[in-house]
Amino acid sequence: MATQTESESSGGVLMRDRLVKRVGEAAAGGFVLAIGGLLAWILSTQVDYELLSSPLIARRFAEAFFLVVQIVVISSLLSVTLGVFVGLGRISTSRITGRIAKGYVEFFRGTPLLFQLFVIYFGVPRLWATGEFPFPDWALPAAIIGLTLNHGAYVGEAIRGGIDAVPDGQMEAARSLGMSRVMALREVVLPQAWRNALAAIGNDQIILVKDTSLLTVIAVPEIMSVFRNINSNQLDPWTPLVWVCVLYLVITMSMSQLVNGLERRSDWGSDSRMFGRLSGLGSGGDADGGEEA
Amino acid sequence: MTRPLVEFDGVDKSFGDTQVLYDVDLSVDEGEVVVVIGPSGSGKSTLLRCTNRLEEIQAGDIRLDGRSVIETDVNEIRQQIGMVFQSFNLFPHKTALENVALAPEKVKGRPEAEAREAAAELLDRVGLADQAESYPNALSGGQQQRVAIARALAMEPKVMLFDEVTSALDPELVGEVLDVIEGLAADGMTMVLVTHEMGFAREVGDRIVLMADGRVVERTETASFFEEPGTERGRQFLSRLL
Ligand SMILES: Nc1ncnc2c1ncn2[C@@H]1O[C@H](COP(=O)(O)OP(=O)(O)OP(=O)(O)O)[C@@H](O)[C@H]1O
Numbered sequence: 060m061a062t063q064t065e066s067e068s069s070g071g072v073l074m075r076d077r078l079v080k081r082v083g084e085a086a087a088g089g090f091v092l093a094i095g096g097l098l099a100w101i102l103s104t105q106v107d108y109e110l111l112s113s114p115l116i117a118r119r120f121a122e123a124f125f126l127v128v129q130i131v132v133i134s135s136l137l138s139v140t141l142g143v144f145v146g147l148g149r150i151s152t153s154r155i156t157g158r159i160a161k162g163y164v165e166f167f168r169g170t171p172l173l174f175q176l177f178v179i180y181f182g183v184p185r186l187w188a189t190g191e192f193p194f195p196d197w198a199l200p201a202a203i204i205g206l207t208l209n210h211g212a213y214v215g216e217a218i219r220g221g222i223d224a225v226p227d228g229q230m231e232a233a234r235s236l237g238m239s240r241v242m243a244l245r246e247v248v249l250p251q252a253w254r255n256a257l258a259a260i261g262n263d264q265i266i267l268v269k270d271t272s273l274l275t276v277i278a279v280p281e282i283m284s285v286f287r288n289i290n291s292n293q294l295d296p297w298t299p300l301v302w303v304c305v306l307y308l309v310i311t312m313s314m315s316q317l318v319n320g321l322e323r324r325s326d327w328g329s330d331s332r333m334f335g336r337l338s339g340l341g342s343g344g345d346a347d348g349g350e351e352a
Numbered sequence: 353m354t355r356p357l358v359e360f361d362g363v364d365k366s367f368g369d370t371q372v373l374y375d376v377d378l379s380v381d382e383g384e385v386v387v388v389i390g391p392s393g394s395g396k397s398t399l400l401r402c403t404n405r406l407e408e409i410q411a412g413d414i415r416l417d418g419r420s421v422i423e424t425d426v427n428e429i430r431q432q433i434g435m436v437f438q439s440f441n442l443f444p445h446k447t448a449l450e451n452v453a454l455a456p457e458k459v460k461g462r463p464e465a466e467a468r469e470a471a472a473e474l475l476d477r478v479g480l481a482d483q484a485e486s487y488p489n490a491l492s493g494g495q496q497q498r499v500a501i502a503r504a505l506a507m508e509p510k511v512m513l514f515d516e517v518t519s520a521l522d523p524e525l526v527g528e529v530l531d532v533i534e535g536l537a538a539d540g541m542t543m544v545l546v547t548h549e550m551g552f553a554r555e556v557g558d559r560i561v562l563m564a565d566g567r568v569v570e571r572t573e574t575a576s577f578f579e580e581p582g583t584e585r586g587r588q589f590l591s592r593l594l
């Protein structure tokens with residue numbers, strides 16, 4: 060009897076599951092059709108293919124593209140490095156260091172990147188007497204500083220989360236072997252924290268790529284600036300927009316590939332299995348004790 | 353002939369306002385195997401963790417080989433005390449061999465080749481020569497715990513502390529770990545073991561220390577403890593087990 064009801068109800072669940080799946084497929088299919096149709100229409104009626112492939116446009120986008128790639132590489136390396144120190148600061152045994160790291164994170168996550176860029180690009184040079192500011196081409200340094208400080212905060216939080224997810228027993232085991240706290244962090248905790256944080260860091264770095272589009276307002280000749288230029292000269296938004304879309308996707312998808320590669324490289328068995336086993340331990344031990352008693 | 357290697361002298365330990373060790377006196381001779389037993393929460397783990405200063409004590413002193421543990425540099429004293437945990441705590445990003453070689457290399461500054469060679473010998477000693485290149489996640493619980501023992505031994509400690517090292521294992525894996533510990537006992541290693549395996553305690557222990565409510569309530573030669581405990585507490589504890 061019981062088994063029959065069970066199979067009936069699971070049959071019902073199966074039916075419902077299948078229905079949900081079909082509805083989902085229909086919705087997704089409809090969406091693809093609608094967007095695909097719109098896209099096809101735009102690409103066939105709005106895009107000027109002669110302009111699209113003209114050397115003039117191609118050269119200007121190529122220049123902007125390589126500039127953005129440089130900005131991304133430098134800001135990425137700097138922000139991840141900074142983030143490791145911010146993350147370490149957050150878990151510091153020194154209360155002062157911890158507070159400073161926290162304040163830093165609160166500020167840079169709590170205000171818009173555009174505001175931060177304005178502070179650095181417009182505000183900072185005014186701290187010098189007129190004409191005294193030592194960097195004539197301040198836009199690019201300001202951009203890199205802004206992106207680094209902003210994303211250093213996000214990476215820092217990702218690293219801190221990664222450190223928190225390392226079981227306390229790891230630090231204890233390392234310290235029990237006579238390692239100093241710093242050595243234990245470096246050799247044992249951080250490599251695991253890095254692995255734990257990698258997905259979150261990757262997400263943030265993809266956002267960093269897209270954040271370079273904001274640099275158009277501080278006169279960095281990046282991809283969006285080229286678009287604005289061409290659009291206002293030719294009064295044709297769609298043609299340069301195709302370029303913009305493709306170029307950003309090239310960078311963000313390469314970034315995803317890089318992160319995937321890094322994740323694969325640090326694959327020494329899945330954490331979920333490891334945590335599963337560890338958390339299973341406590342309750343398993345207790346249960347055994349209970350049976351003995 | 354025998355000399356005390358580990359000595360607890362009036363040790364008090366509190367977590368905040370809750371005192372968990374009261375005036376603990378205990379002495380472990382060189383080459384002796386002391387088994388600490390007692391009900392859950394009686395302070396057995398805390399006793400071990402105070403020895404290598406994972407926990408700070410509030411009163412009394414603990415000496416290792418005549419030197420106060422409290423007054424010695426913490427990283428130096430820990431090199432002389434091997435600790436094995438219930439949950440293994442192997443480093444998941446290192447192979448079995450690297451787990452064992454890491455501390456000799458980084459802490460003692462041994463050359464890498466030498467540290468790895470010594471690590472390979474230790475893995476052989478715990479029966480895992482063929483698993484040297486495996487990551488912990490690919491090993492069974494019993495294998496992981498044997499690597500953990502090899503890792504502790506790699507620092508050539510004067511004394512080994514074992515905290516319920518078989519409690520997390522499937523029953524069929526307990527034996528292989530206990531065999532390794534028995535081997536160490538036969539080699540004359542000084543050990544303090546917390547365990548619920550009474551059969552094993554009886555076999556390997558020279559002395560039984562019974563703890564209850566943060567105090568050492570009985571310390572007796574193993575054989576006589578199991579035949580006739582010296583205290584009412586001991587009798588109660590044994591009868592509850594049977
Ligand atoms: N970090 C801590 N903070 C506060 N109290 C603690 C802490 N660690 C242990 N205690 C308390 O100290 C007492 C002794 O704990 P301990 O872990 O030493 O007992 P045990 O004899 O090892 O028990 P078990 O057999 O369950 O492992 C317990 O009451 C426990 O709740």
Ligand SMILES: [Mg+2]
Nearest residue numbers: 396397398516
């Ligand atoms: Mg315990």
